[in-house]
Amino acid sequence: MELVSPGIGLIFWMTLAFGVVLYILGKFAWKPILKSLKDRENSIDQALHEADKARQEMKALKFSNEELMADAKEERDSLLKQAREIKEKLIEDARVKANEEANRIIESARETIENEKMAAMVDLKNQIARLSIEIAEKVLEHELDDKSKQKEYVDLLIKKANLN
């Protein structure tokens, strides 16, 4: 019978002790333990969430990086092309200019030559005219002295003129 009849002393002490420990553990053990567990779970959740977000951001960043690279490459290509064009144009321009200059120099040279030639011709004509007058003077002088000598002289003069 003792087995199934609860004793008052045990009920009293059990209620008291269990109640006190329930209070103590509730305040000093379960509360901080459950709070820590919850905090840790939250922080793990948050960390996972953030990692996911970071991964997405990385993905986006990588994509934009590639885009940037492609842009840069394109720009470089176009710059190179432009530079090449400019170079070719410069060379072409220089050649054209050089040609023109050469032509101009040749032209002016030719003109100068022409002028010189003309001047020489004029000078020659003048000399010839002067010579002719001199010869005519000398002939006229000789004719007056001797006929044969005159002829001789004329020949001589001619010879001299030829030398000129």
Next chain:
Amino acid sequence: MKKTSHKRSGIFRNVFLASAIIIFLVMQVFATNHGSNDQQGHGENWEDKTIADEFKAGDMIVEHIVDAHEWHILSYGDFHLTLPLPVILWYDGNLHTFMSSKFHHGHDDHNGFGLSQEGEHKGKIVRTLQERFITEHVITHDPNQKLPLDFSITKNVLAIFLSLILMSWIFISIAKAYRRREGEAPKGIQSLLEPLILFIRDDVAKASIGEKKYEKYMPFLLTLFFFIFLNNLLGLVPFFPGGANVTGNIAVTMVLALFTFVITTFSANKAYWVHIVNTPGVPWWLKFPVPLMPVVELIGVFTKPFVLMVRLFANMTAGHIIVLGFISLIFIFGQISPALGLGVSVVSIAFTIFMDMLELLVAFIQAYVFTLLSALYFGMATEEHH
């Protein structure tokens, strides 16, 4: 920080060691005192001795599973090693306190109080018959006197105190570990018990009460679970400081069930009471004019904790009885012939080991079931009906 905690645990260990030594010395004194007294008692009447020597399995088993006023540790021949416990009695408006060693293992009385050896109040402290020394050597209740109210620190009370102190120490240190290692992985005993705490939280409380309201009940459910589990396990340890049949004691399970009952009743919402008075889904003639369903529901309110009480008590007690039964077999056969007892012991020990394994499982299952059902009752009391 680490240094101080080391120091503190060192102090803890010293205090523990010192108290263990003191307890041991006290027990030694009583052991030697008592050896001689017993010899005298038995020497006077040898008929008593033969009766006492005969092994009675039933008496032995009951002795082991009921509460006691002293903590018996071992006996060798006439040598008894026991831990005396304080007796606190309330009788006629007076408080009587003395150590249980005054009873001399139940052979003597003290100030008119004694442990009844037979009759209705066997094993309990009673007001003894004054003329018992003249008539016979039996301590029994005086029918003309009132029974004293017994508030003694008995074996089970001490076991409850010890287990609660152990629990407080374990879980407060775990709480400290959580605070110290905030945001880090659990370590040591913290990681050993965290799965159980999470199990109670996620699979018992959250599943039965619901996400919104479970938090309020967590301290009770955790304390309940670990108290039952720890005492179930300590009950399986056959020697001091284990061996007290705490969770197999009906007073203990009654208090636990009453806690559940009180919390259920006080946290019950309107829907819970409406469900009892006017049960939905039942024909009206079951409620009026004879309120059959409300009566059935009201009985249900009380049977729930009652069943909790009986289930834990019966399971733990039954387990202990079976183990003790197997051990008794050795002595029953040993009385016929020592060789037979030796032979049976092999089988008995094998079965006892098997039962102990089973009891380990039962220790967990019963703690879990009690906690789960308590959580379910809280869930029912706070459920919102649509």
